[in-house]
Amino acid sequence: MKAVAVSDFCFSYPGAGGVAAAVADAAAAAGDGGAAACGHAGAGGVLLDGVSFALEQGSFTVLVGDTGSGKTTLLRSVKPELAPVGKRSGTIEVWGRDTTALGVRESAEAVGYVFSSPENQIVCDLVFHELAFGLENLGVAPDEMRRRVAEVAHFFGIEPWMHAPTASLSGGQKQMVALAGVLVMQPRVLLLDEPTAQLDPVAERNFLHALFRINRELGITVVVATHAPEAVAAYATGALCLAQGHVEPVELGSLAPADGLPDAGGLSGAGGLPGADGPPVAVPQATTAPGAADPACGRGDGRSSRDGAGDPRPRRAGRLRDGVGAAVSFRDLFFRYAQDAPWVLRGLDLDVAPGTIHAIIGGNGSGKSTLLQVAAGILKPQRGKVANGLSSAQALLPQDPLSLFVCDTVGDELREWQKCCGYSEDELEDMTGRLGLGALAGQHPCDLSGGQQQKLALAKLALTRPALLLLDEPTKGLDAALKCAIGALLVELREAGATVILATHDLSFVSQVSDTATMVFDGQRACTEPTADFFSRNLFYRPQPDGFRHLWQRQQAAGKNGDGAAGAMAGPAASTPASGGPAAVVDDPAPTPDDPAATPAAAGKRADGGLP
């Protein structure tokens, strides 16, 4: 008997596109489904068209597909309580029983479902109560309940925080509690919808490892839907790809990064050692207006030695002497959240040069987010000084982008600040095009997936033309193509003179996009170096090659080969953030990350077309 057997399953939302968003039942799926209906499925809004597959007991399957291809809809259809409202045909069987015939109790004990948001799927205020929630619903006797909760808590190592309020947990811990809260009902099939999209890489690895143990040690059949399969692929036993309403099996090998070795030479292809590119050039800040291309550190001199790696970045990572000319400078910062709380920042000094992309990296709890909020003036340090010359024209992308959304549609959202900031309709069009927001214009921001919300928030902030852009985990939940689009946007903002500070775990993104990297550790700055030097000297903290890096380097190469696009990017021509698009900008709403052949070519074509 197959664990899950889907045969000839078809599904379409009532009406097409945005109408589905109104169906409360399918709220979370609607962002997915609606996008697909507008995006490419097209005809009659049929999202799933004859899907057939079967999963063996004890298998670990990755379900890949673009944002909006209907992964969520398919997963939800397997769980009767979550099945979206719409027209369906065909059958879905779990352990030989049709899912529509399952009662609430049978369903809970047959199929577990984990959502992507760690915040929303937690119901109760304390961890142990959250674990017991499902069992309480089933009316399990207290002694049996205690046993099952104990087992699960032990398996996941939750004991130390059994009595903690759920609100005090980190995202990774919350997701682990959510997973445990499902497993406590002992389902034999576990469905997970983008379970790690909102987690940092460390938490992601922990979570996936827990999944792996569940699968291999307990024999539970696992299905993970994701658009970023690199990390999951290592644990999976099989992969399915959902595209154009059909499901096809794919080779696991094609999901994993092509070259398995870490990026040994950092970014400089020719010589990985610091100094190979010549001494770092200090930017004479006092005389140079932010944004004007500085001849001393322009492309010409830096690139010749490392064009093999396709790194178009100038050495603008200046070491500022004593903070003179810095866009933002921190001196001797001490910060804690409460009098009896531990110090988060203790004696942190940092200068951020104007017109650069400055990455702040570090582990959980190292104070990255706190530093950004101190820079933005939201938090006041208990000691030390923040000199932020750009505080009147700054924008902060918070960890949770929902805190920026007011309007009922994506289009209105992007226009909220149009009157006061005076960006034109063309700029807006340009921005929606490049981030693939055009197809979503009619949707409610809350109906978007996490990644889509992230890019909407970024677009909204970027349109205000901030001189200082502070980003907290900007690439969380995004697929490779979108990361490229956001990378290109940041580079363009920098060329227009903006200073960008981003706090992130995404080393691969940092290695390709930022000029300078700072590692914070234990509330202090461990080091600040130009990105290439930073990564070439790091032993443990190195970017892993992933889909994003491949795509980005290809796009950069395509842009350069185009017609000297890189020069155009650096030039003052690209002076406004949203006009005069640089090369490599992806405006396809959802290019296929697992189909690398198609996207770069398309991007290259567009780059050619878009340039003067």
Place this chain on the structure above:
Amino acid sequence: MRPGGAVQQSDGQQAGRPGDGRRPRGAHAFDLVHPAVVLGCFAAILALTMLAIHPVFLALSFSAAFSFSLYARGWRPSLRTLAWQAPLVLLCALVNPLFSGAGSTELFRIASRTVFVEGVAFGACMGLMLAAALLWFSNAALVLTSDKVLGVLGGLLPTVGLMVSMTMRLVPQLVERGRLIESALKAASSARAHTGVEGVAGRVRQVSVLMGWSLEDSLETADAMRARAWGATRRRTTYVRHRFRRFDCAAAAVCLALGAASAVLAWVACVHYRFYPVMGSLGPWWGYLPFALFVSLPLLLCLVDDARWKKVC
């Protein structure tokens, strides 16, 4: 500065174990007893304090409450409490005679109003009662955390217990989000420079963001609940953390015996005692012994636990 919510959740909490916050001194001793007994004991003390308007009972209750506060919270916070409670008692003592003209021992006259000692004494007793009751409430809150109260409540009314638990999660979340939204807008000065988001419009915007956000989340929370068998049975069960053991029976019996004795003696004392027109005699000292013991129980429990550790070390 307020503890900083989301940031702290993701960043700060890694340092220590979450939920491992500092507990007030003595709270651990109360883990030894079933929360229902603790709850009952504090409730009885509170009830007796509020019903027995008798100078000795009130003085006993207040001094027991204050010494427990000294033990659990330390002298500085306790004195700070006293700093506003003493004027409260004084105020009651002074105001009462203005409303009640009864009494026999004249102190002085204000205009046509005579102020009697008895009036002042009754006012002072009422003030003391208020102060003692408030102190007991704060003492109970120190050792009876919400999860303990819920544990008792959830056993009796599972659905109410769950509702309270969900509320306990949602309210702080809502407050925290309000703060996040405000700071997100404050930080976006590139947009704010041109808008007048302060004032009413800004508040309306903030509330609308908050509503949208929470509604959206609640849909997914509802899905998560249904995916975990919400509504599978009519009769939900409750995860029981605390079992009622023999020790709890004994503790409950002691509390009950002392409480009942105190109640009877308090009733007798109150019937025989009066403030007006002349304050009565206080009766024999042993009549207050059970109550004195009863109100000292919380502190005694802590001290016994302390003594045990002193012996071990």
